[in-house]
Amino acid sequence: MHILVTGGAGYVGSATSAYFLAAGHRVTVYDSLVKGHRAAVPPEAGFVRGDLADQGALEVLFQTHRFDAVAHFAAFIEAGESMQQPGKYFRNNVAYTNNLLETMTRYGVKKLIFSSTAGVYASKDEPLCEDDPLGPANVYGETKLMIETMLRWYNRVTGLQYAALRYFNACGAMLAPDGTPIRGEAHDPETHLIPLTLQVPLGQREAVTIYGTDYNTPDGTCIRDYVHVEDLASAHVLALEALANGRDRMVYNLGNGRGYSVREVIDVAREVTGVDFPAVEAERRPGDADRLVASSERISRELGWEPRYPDLKQIIRSAWAWHTAYPHGYERDEPER
Numbered sequence: 001m002h003i004l005v006t007g008g009a010g011y012v013g014s015a016t017s018a019y020f021l022a023a024g025h026r027v028t029v030y031d032s033l034v035k036g037h038r039a040a041v042p043p044e045a046g047f048v049r050g051d052l053a054d055q056g057a058l059e060v061l062f063q064t065h066r067f068d069a070v071a072h073f074a075a076f077i078e079a080g081e082s083m084q085q086p087g088k089y090f091r092n093n094v095a096y097t098n099n100l101l102e103t104m105t106r107y108g109v110k111k112l113i114f115s116s117t118a119g120v121y122a123s124k125d126e127p128l129c130e131d132d133p134l135g136p137a138n139v140y141g142e143t144k145l146m147i148e149t150m151l152r153w154y155n156r157v158t159g160l161q162y163a164a165l166r167y168f169n170a171c172g173a174m175l176a177p178d179g180t181p182i183r184g185e186a187h188d189p190e191t192h193l194i195p196l197t198l199q200v201p202l203g204q205r206e207a208v209t210i211y212g213t214d215y216n217t218p219d220g221t222c223i224r225d226y227v228h229v230e231d232l233a234s235a236h237v238l239a240l241e242a243l244a245n246g247r248d249r250m251v252y253n254l255g256n257g258r259g260y261s262v263r264e265v266i267d268v269a270r271e272v273t274g275v276d277f278p279a280v281e282a283e284r285r286p287g288d289a290d291r292l293v294a295s296s297e298r299i300s301r302e303l304g305w306e307p308r309y310p311d312l313k314q315i316i317r318s319a320w321a322w323h324t325a326y327p328h329g330y331e332r333d334e335p336e337r
């Protein structure tokens with residue numbers, strides 16, 4: 001199939017593009033590079049630089065390519081920023097997704113895989129199932145929930161088949177079979193715990209900050225479920241197959257079913273890097289839920305998804321390999337934009 005990958009120059013989209021290609025599909029990435037990196041896009045993929053805001057460019061894209069499916073990663077992803085600039089998130093994530101959906105409808109492209117998030121749920125002590133109560137703690141999570149609602153209506157009105165994949169915390173790096181890092185996390189600004197933590201032993205940051213130590217968890221710090229980026233990528237390949245087989249309206253969690261507190265992640269990072277680096281405690285940030293841990297039983301049962309890298313130490317080892325090889329991300333080998 002020929003797959004349009006929006007946001008395919010970003011962290012999860014570039015890894016998934018590589019997985020689609022390896023599964024024998026054709027990939028065209030559409031990305032504005034507002035956040036992503038041209039160098040992250042697999043060389044075998046087509047690349048069109050453009051923004052989902054630009055309806056004319058989208059029209060040309062669909063006129064000049066015949067897509068069988070779309071994997072939609074493009075979004076702003078910083079929960080903290082979304083609590084300061086809600087309009088930026090409603091516009092980019094929700095309104096521009098509607099541009100994409102309208103264009104897909106006009107060109108008869110009926111299959112979509114959407115990057116949703118654990119942030120659509122209300123916090124809960126037990127692993128979260130897809131039917132558990134929803135209740136985003138921040139605007140970013142709300143934008144993803146709004147898009148899931150749009151997808152249900154597009155399905156009903158236009159027959160769009162979709163899979164909304166609710167990722168828990170994406171992490172880790174893609175390594176070649178010989179262990180050479182290929183692509184990894186390079187957000188700017190970086191807001192994710194594992195890369196922020198690894199910046200300390202790399203000498204790029206004096207200490208890692210723990211935001212909030214009075215959450216309703218055993219050690220007082222937030223608990224999250226960390227899922228390797230390659231395991232997210234493999235789930236997209238399975239979702240695409242399911243769409244090709246006629247499934248629609250799929251909603252799946254993607255996580256490992258095990259939660260780690262911020263303090264636990266930092267301890268594992270100290271162990272992996274062999275550096276006893278400092279952590280400092282700070283006030284809570286707005287918009288952080290106490291605990292988000294996935295039950296991914298539904299996608300395992302229905303699509304046969306099995307994470308290959310469920311172990312946090314293994315995840316952090318792969319991230320460490322990437323960050324030590326590319327301490328400044330893709331910067332150095334970035335071609336001209």
Ligand SMILES: NC(=O)c1ccc[n+]([C@@H]2O[C@H](COP(=O)([O-])OP(=O)(O)OC[C@H]3O[C@@H](n4cnc5c(N)ncnc54)[C@H](O)[C@@H]3O)[C@@H](O)[C@H]2O)c1
Pocket residue numbers: 006007008009010011012013030031032033034035036037050051052053072073074075076077092096115116117118166167168169170171187
């Ligand atoms: N990283 C995570 O832990 C995580 C967790 C849950 C869900 N998600 C979702 O997965 C997706 C990918 O996340 P990521 O970590 O790879 O983010 P990322 O920032 O690395 O990638 C997003 C990409 O989208 C592009 N983009 C943003 N707005 C655009 C627009 N209007 N037009 C064209 N391109 C645009 C950016 O340039 C970037 O390359 C996002 O939708 C995010 O909400 C990520």
